[in-house]
Structure formats: structure tokens, C-alpha cells
Amino acid sequence: MFNLSEPISINWELNNICNLMCPQCGRNQIKDGVLQWKKDGSGNPTNSLNDMDTTLEEFKIAFNNIGNVGTVRFYGHVSENVASKDFAKICEFVLDKGSHVMVSTNGSLRSTDWWRELGKIYKRDKVSKVAFCLDGLRDELSLYRINANYEKIMENAKAFIDAGGRAQWRMIVFKHNQHQIEEAKEIAKEYGFHNFILILSNRLGRWSEPFMYKNKEYLLLPQDIDKEWNEKERERAEYIESDELYEISCKFQRQNSIYVDHLLRVWPCCYLPNKKELVKDNSWYGKYFANKDNNLLEKSLNEILNDNFYELLQMSWTEKSMCLKPCKSTCTVKHKSGSFDASANYREKVW
Secondary structure: OOOOOOOEEEEEOOEOOOOOOOOOOOOEEEEOOEEEEOHHHHOOOOOOOOOOEOOHHHHHHHHHOOOOEEEEEEOOOOOOHHHOOOHHHHHHHHHHOOOEEEEEEOOOOOOHHHHHHHHHHHOOOOOOEEEEEOOOOHHHHHHHOOOOOHHHHHHHHHHHHHOOOOEEEEEEEEOOOHHHHHHHHHHHHHHOOOEEEEEEOOOOOOOOOOEEEOOEEEOOOEOOOOHHHHHHHHHHHHHHHOOOOOOEOOHHHHOOEEEEOOOOEEEOOOOOOOOHHHOOOOHHHHHHHHOOOOEOOOOOHHHHHOOHHHHHHHHHOOOOOOOOHHHHHHHEHHHOOOOOOOOOOEEEEOO
16 A cells, blocks of 8 residues: 555654644534544543653654665644654754654644754754744634643744744634735745745634633634635535545545554554544444554564555445545545645645
């Protein structure tokens, strides 16, 4: 399924820790109108959150069991990787190995001194960069990035950039922040961000009802400046729930990329490891989900990819009864979610 003779990209989750409560994150849920943790979203059979962190020594063993690594992406699908105790040392180790590092962070943890030192580390490599997720300015930021502090993030980003690090401003567009796009672009240029990315989320409708968190009411509405995108997403949502199955083209397979979760288990992509709800109706998936042995402390990547799960996964893309919902929703070519250049969300590189 993957070509180990070529450099492989790793989407790596170092921990299961996060300081924010973003309502659309897989680790959270809105239940009975209240935003709360969803422990089943951790990707961990023990259903725990905020209690695991990969050490530098563990990372070194796992990394060396992979082989030829091109890029490590610390994108934090159910975590904030910067929260890891050894994060800076791990980044330095990856760069020392001749690989690149990409990071996505809420940017609100650590001191400016820490970010300044990280910038010095990243200065060595003109490819590696950190994406700061700034979904709005000032108070609007924390309407989605709940518990985030805008001023703190901007101070950290400036320290990183001033020390020589390459930074990206990444902005998910909602109705509550769409009026700030132009101002955000100007601020990003002023601070020295290397580029600016707009993201139109594919998660429409499911969060359009009010919810509570710590006695405060929130309402998260999708953007309406690109109504054509919203309509396409509604069509895609109908397809996902239908009995139809169109051609699937796995993005991670084409990009020769795998996902490593915070238990150091290997997965074919970032969309499958936190889906405990798939276990009941897909025994072949459930068997792999429960198997903790397929981790990079005990096995090489080559040994893990020989598991029958990867053969069955590819077979499932043409079988309605087998196809996993995340594969259908994320990598169906007809709905462009399987496009090489696109994710399930729409991304526009502004500059």
C-alpha cells in the first residue's frame, strides 16, 4: 500500500493532551447541549485523554524503525503536540536526521523564550515551518478555539518568527470571523508570517445549534461568503449517508504518508485511528484497532504494513458492505475530497 523504497511522510501524534476545547475536534463532543470530552475520540482502546506523552527516547526508537523519513508532520488531530515535554528536542532530532518538520499548533502554550529557541532550531531548515491556527482576531478567536488567548499566541508567533522560524497563519473561516479576513492578512504580513492559508470547513450543520461550555452559550455557524462551497458540501453530506459508493483514491497512499498515534501505533491515515464507532460493524477494523502490538517500539514499519488489515482496507474501497465511512467521506474522487491537492476541507493559499 505504501512505497518504503521512497521517502515516507509521517503524520505523528506525540500525545493525547490539549489545552483547548474546540467543538469540532474529534476529542470533544456536544452532548445534551454541553461541550465535553469524548474519550472514545482519543483513538485509544482505554478511552483516556490527557495522560500520554511520547518521550524523546521512545520517539528515537520509533523513528528509526520507520526507515527513510522525508517529512514529519506534527498536526495534532486529537492533541496539541507542543504540549509534549520533549517537543523541541524531538524536532531537533528529526532535523539532525535530515528530515523536515511541519507543525500545526494553537500556539497558546509555552513562553516566548521557549518559542524563540524553537525558532532558532527551525532556522536551520528552509522547508520546515510552524502553522499557527488563528481562526479570527482578538475575542473572535476563542469562539471556536475555546480557551485560547489571542495576545499570547501573537507574542509566541512573533518570538518564533523573529528568531528565524518560518510561520504560517492558518485560518478556518466561520460566519463569526469572515469579516476579519482582510485585517488578518495585513497583520500576518506585518508580523512576518511566511504564508497565509484560508480553510473552509467541511463540517457544516452539525454544530449550528447553541451549546454551553462553563456556563457560557456558544453558536458556531458556517461561513456564507462562498455559498457554492457550502452547497457542494451539502451534496457530499448526502452522498456519505447514501448507499452509493463512487471511486475512492486514498490521499495518504498517493502521498506515501502514514499516521502514527500517541500509542506509537501505525495507521494508514489520520481519519481512521479515532473511530471506535467503526468496530461494531467492521470486525476486520476492530481487530486492528484493538491490537496494540502494531506499534513502532516493538516492530518495524515494514512488519506492521504486512498486517492483513492493509490488504482488506484496499479491498473495502470497492465494496459497499466493507467501505469505512471515513474513507467514503474523505477520499471519494467525485466530490474532490480525494484530490491530491485538496483535503476534505477547502484550502486556499492566499500568499
